[in-house]
Each structure stands twice: as structure tokens, then as C-alpha cells.
Amino acid sequence: MNKSSIPKGTRDFSPIEMSKRNYIFDTIKSVFALYGYKQIETPAMETLQTLLGKYGEEGDKLLFKILNSGDYLSKLSDNELQNGDSLHLASKLCEKGLRYDLTVPFARFVVMHRDELQLPFKRYQIQPVWRADRPQKGRYREFYQCDADVVGSDSLLNEVELVQIVDTVFKRFGIRVQIKINNRKILTGIAEYIDEADKIVDITVAIDKLDKIGIDNVNAELAADGLSAEAIEKLQPIISMSGSNEEKLDVISGLLKDSEIGQKGVEELRYIFGVLKNIGLENELQFDLTLARGLNYYTGAIFEVKALDVQIGSITGGGRYDNLTGIFGMPGLSGVGISFGADRIFDVLNALDLYPDNAVSGTQLLFINFGERETAYCLPIVSKARSCGISTEIYPDAVKMKKQMAYANNNKIRYVALAGENEMKENKITLKNMVDGEQKLVDADELVSIICNEK
């Protein structure tokens, strides 16, 4: 006898969870499509050549590697077997790995199919990714990513559209959010302004902690990072600035008047704010200088979305990157993208009880099975209900009524149809509404119309 279990950090999804997840993905997909994004899928496995070196040293370790098929040992000398370390040996034992995100496979896709693609290319992709992270609450070894990216266009209209997509998606979910935006060029300008150009990562990491640790600790951390007292002093108006997006941009613009890249960043943000102000958004768009995600690859806009009514981390993020495909030999292709965090959105919708009823409903009508004759009587009515689009079951076995009603209850089936001797004589069915308990003697047409009007 085998014990039944699944690898740690992975999950089964039950029917009710699947309904909710489908609701999430379908909502996001329909908005992506409304904006002209096209879906692609890539294989779960990529060559390790594609994957390695793209996610830093830590990322390489977190890749799930696939043991070569067949006689995978033959490529190894005895000496290598005896003395090789785990990482070296893995590169001999394995040629493939599971994808770690959707961005690198997308870059590989663009390069591989560049002759067929029409640029700009607006793609979305919703697939699982795998990471050999230590599992913990809310962190899984298999989880879905839900990405939309445009490559092959520098235009800021793409940033505008991605903000609109975010705004529309969360409006449809009924989740109130704050959309945060920053610009990497402004961060670079700041690092220039205080003459600490090589400290940009330290600076942004420290500023990012402002909410958690306060200004004094941020300053202490900056000092510990090796910033001069002068540089820290110059940073103060920036760290503590407040007011509207426009006011903050004015402060930055004034301080960075001599930084070309800083001014470019300010201009970009001003354009995005201006256009979106005319279009109108449901949710607030906020310039947040402490937003410093993805600094290794983002080169322009940086996005992040926070739910207003639930305490949870970022539920969506993204930004512009200028050299997505360079590593695969196709330089100069700019892109900008957004990634929805499906697992966290799932948690937020649960916490706020925002799933619409029809998103999570299954079977609408169950016919009770009283035996072979009654079943023969019911089956044409079952077919009729289905042909009218009503999700219908007939209980397959003629077991005790109580058991069949329990099945209806546990599966949250709204209507139960019963046909015994009396109903058959009258060519009718008893239709029971399981919510209010009401029973009606109806013919097949009435049955269909009652349930269809309910929908």
C-alpha cells in the first residue's frame, strides 16, 4: 500500500478552488484581450542553457532540474562522479529544467520566433512556474504567474495601457487598490545627484524600508552602507517629501535639475499621469519613490499594486526593461509588462467575500434516481434541460433518497427533480427548490423555464 501524498510546497485544487481560480484567470484574460494582448504558452521544461544565469546565483539553485533520460551516467567519468560537487554534477546529469518564471521563456520565445512575430508584440501568458524555495505560508513550489508584456515599442502609451488594465481588472474584481508607480530613471538621477551612482541599490533598498523602520533607521542604514554624511543630508528632502503626485514630481524635478536621466524619468511620469488623468481611473495612481522592485532589470516605469482593504503584500507588479532579449542575441528590444499575483488575489477575494455567485456554482439540477423505470422516464427530460444549457445530473444509482439529497446538499445543487408513480401518471415532475424548500408539480417545459429564469 502506497501512502498518498504530494511533494511539499505543491497543492491540489478542489472543484470549488478551481471555480474561483477560473473566475480570476478568466477575468484577467478578458481584460488582456480587450486591450489586444494575445495568449501564448511555452513548455514547462526549458533547456538549462536558457534558464541558468538569468536569476542570479540564488535563482540557479532554486531551479528544478530534470534528470536526463536513459543512461544519464555515461556522460560522467568515474573521477567526476567521485569528486564533482553537486552543482557541477547537476550540469552533467541534467540538460533541462522547469521554468522559473514566464519572462525568460517569453524572451526565448520572441528570439526563437522573431521571423514570424509582428512587432510590437503584445502577449499574455498564464502558466505555472516552479521554484525549489523553502515552502512556507503563501509560498509554494508550484504557482501560476499571469503576465502581460509588450515588446518592441518604447512608447509610454504601453505604460498607460498597463495601468488601465490593472485598474480595470481590480474594478471587475471589486477590489479597491492603490496603484503605485515609480521610475528607475528618477532613482538613477537621485544616485547621481548625491554623487553615489554605484550605491543605487543600497539607497533604494533603504528607502524602501522607510514605512517599516522610519527615517532615522533609514539614515543609519544608508550610513552603514557607506554613504557620506553629505549624501545622506542631500537625500533628506527626497525621503521625506509629501503631497500630491505633481507636488512630489516638482520637488524631484527641482533637485534633479542637472541630471539628464532624472529629468527624463520625471518627464515620463508626468506624461503617464497626464494621459491617465484625462482618461480617468477607478483607483488611485500614486507616485511612490520608495517603490524599488526589480532594480536589476527595470529601466523605466516600475509598478506595484496594493489592496486597500486587506493586509497583504503586493498583488500585482511590473515595469519596463530595455534589453529583455539581449541575452539570447537579440539586443535593443524594449519591453514593459505586468504580472498579476493570482494566489494573493485569490486570498483577497476570499477575505472580502467578493466571488460572484455564478462564478462558483456547479450543477443546477439533480434528478433523483428511483429505479430503472423512473430513470427511463426522466432521461429525456434530463436531455431537454441540458440542451437548454442547464447543468444537470441524474443520480447514477437508485440508492436511498437521503443519500441522494445529501449529494444535492453537499454539491450545493439548487434544484432537485423527483418523478415517481404519481408524477409519471400525470406526465409531470416534482421540482424542489433546495434553498426555500418549495415544491412544484411541473411539466418539462415549466421546469426548464423556472430554472432558466432563475439564472
Added chain:
Amino acid sequence: MNKSSIPKGTRDFSPIEMSKRNYIFDTIKSVFALYGYKQIETPAMETLQTLLGKYGEEGDKLLFKILNSGDYLSKLSDNELQNGDSLHLASKLCEKGLRYDLTVPFARFVVMHRDELQLPFKRYQIQPVWRADRPQKGRYREFYQCDADVVGSDSLLNEVELVQIVDTVFKRFGIRVQIKINNRKILTGIAEYIDEADKIVDITVAIDKLDKIGIDNVNAELAADGLSAEAIEKLQPIISMSGSNEEKLDVISGLLKDSEIGQKGVEELRYIFGVLKNIGLENELQFDLTLARGLNYYTGAIFEVKALDVQIGSITGGGRYDNLTGIFGMPGLSGVGISFGADRIFDVLNALDLYPDNAVSGTQLLFINFGERETAYCLPIVSKARSCGISTEIYPDAVKMKKQMAYANNNKIRYVALAGENEMKENKITLKNMVDGEQKLVDADELVSIICNEK
């Protein structure tokens, strides 16, 4: 520079392929739901304990195994490293593998969640599976399976429903099919009747070749398999029987009058034919004694579906199995299921050009970008079109008209909207129909209504 490639036997799916695949999966899903089947998903990785030994020796070799994370070598002695064979060593290097089908993970799911599940449990599951098979035309190392199963009910109504599901799915696709059905109990009865009970696999394999090699070669093969002349003689009326389903069942029933299991099989088929005759099917249901798939696990009905208008192998198959979960310590649970071959259905729909237009359409409307002022004028109209459900893009860059029109053409966008000096003065847009070339000067409301009426 990295070469961009994907592992052999795997595929990328382009937007047009994704549209077609989504059409296939959505159609099948909607029929599953109409019959009360509920979706689940299981992780891509299962423990090797779950997977090994379930698919025969050959299957074990075809499993993709995941190298353990971290210091996976520490579990191995030098001696094991030096002298272990590939298969033994793999069991030390790997604890997890990629799922090989959806049936074993489903069995594992049922056992693991048995306390939460309401039986009978009707589930469907559409996910990729992985097999380290030698790739060839039409055979991939990653492909989707599309399964529906009921467990926890012996009732033949489940078989009836599965045939109805198959019939409805192919009706919706517009693919004419022949649905073949057989019963494992009849095959067992035949083996008993000719007193070669241990030769059932050989017999069915030989009978299965009748179409290809003819009766003489089948008999020769049976002789080579060690069947006595007498047994082969007794098989003749069975191998060469013809006529309607009822006529064939009569022949079998007469011959197997002393075989209890054989009679049971005949009864089961008669019941299924009888019920389905009353309900009515779009496609032909044919009793096919040569149908002998899955004999290792099927115990009752066996299904297979062939397309009538395209030469291709089976596009759907399934059957009843009596001990799905026994291997995981939960005996006595009967199940019956069906699996749609999405890749082959994709090929059939392509060959017959059966995709509906709206299944493969993307963006409906493209706004040409003439520059910043024109864009500012267009954006509110873009928003209006989207809020009416029209999939709309605005070209992000103010590049040459020709390039933007090429984008519309290559993406098969039906309508193009242009607004220059003149249109802006009149508060209108020029709407060009890319199919017939017609241009109209319209306001925003007219634009929306023209495109919505087209849909």
C-alpha cells in the same frame, strides 16, 4: 550569446494556436460542466512513490524525474556512485517526477481527499502530462490530456452519460465521428469459451489487427501465440461476425451462453444501447469487438472514437476500471472515464477547417497613431470602445502609416480608426473596414454601434 531553442518533443503555442486550443478546451469544458463534472487540478510533480510501478516497466523509464534540490549527492555512498546502475541511482537522486497521465494523480487525489469528497465524484481535469518518449510526428514529450471520470458508482448510467458527452462534444465541433464500444467482460467470456483464459491479451491483440492484416494472418498469429486449432476454430464466428449491434450481440450471447461473465458483458452493452436509443445520438454508436484498448486496467465498457472524414488514429478513448484507488490503499472504488485527445482533435479541426470565425479572432479595432495630439483625441474613444466590449488597440508609436496598416493586416484586425486634423475638427473618426476597404466618417457612438452589430 545563448542559442534559443526548446527541449526536443516540446512546443511553443502561438496566439493563433492558443485561440484554437482554447476553443477546443472551452468546448469540452462546457459539455463536462453541462453534465455536472467538476474541474480539479493536481501538481505537475508527484512523488516517485506515487508514480513508479503504475505504468509498467516501460512507463517507469519514460518518467521525467526531478533531481533533488540542495546537496542531492549526500544520500549516496561512494560505492553507490561508482557501481550503481542508472535506474537504481535515479531513485537515490530523485524523489519526484512529472506526472505521466491524469489517472494516477486523480487516484492519488481521491485517496488523499477521501474525507472531503462526496461520492460519486464526477471530476474533469485538463492539464499537461510529460513522457520521455522518442519524439516523432504527432508524439510529444509534453501534451495535454483532457479527462472526465466518475468514481464511486457502478451504475451504467455513467457509461451512458459519457457516450452522450462524446456525442455532444463532437456535434459542437462539427466533426462526424463513429463511437466504438466494447466490453472487457465479453472478451473475458470469449477467452473462457475457447478455454484459453490466460490468452486473452494475445487474442484481443490479434483480433485488433483484423482490419490491418486480415483473417488469415489473425489466425496465424493466434496459432503462433499458442492457441489450439480447436480454440481458433471456435473463434471464427466471433472474428467474422457482422450486422447490426443487436445482431452481433445475439451471436455473442448465443456462443457465450455458459459464460457468466460473458453474459454480464452482453447485458451491460444491451442496457447501454437500449437507453441511448431512446435518448438519441447524433453520431453512430458501434459495438466493436476488436476494440481492445487498456486491457490491463479496463474491466467493463471500453470506448474509442474515430473521426469519419479524416484519416487519423483514435481521437477519444476510455472505459471502466474497477480498482482505481486500490494501489493507494482504498480498494473497491469503481470508476469509468473518457479522455479526449486534444492534439488530434486540433489536427482534425484544422484538416476540416471547422474553427468558427469568432474562436480565432483577436483585436477588432486598431486606432492609427498620428502623434501626441491625435492620440490624446483618440484615447477617450478607445476607452469607450473597450467599455463596450470591443477588443481595441491604439498603435503605440507614431510610425509610418504603412507599418501601422501592416500591423492591422498581419493581426487580422477588422477595423482601423483614423483621426487627423479634419476628423478632429469635426469631432469624428474615419472608420475603415479592412475586409471590404469601405471608409466612413463617424462619431464615437456610430463607431461602437457599427462594430458591435458586426459581432
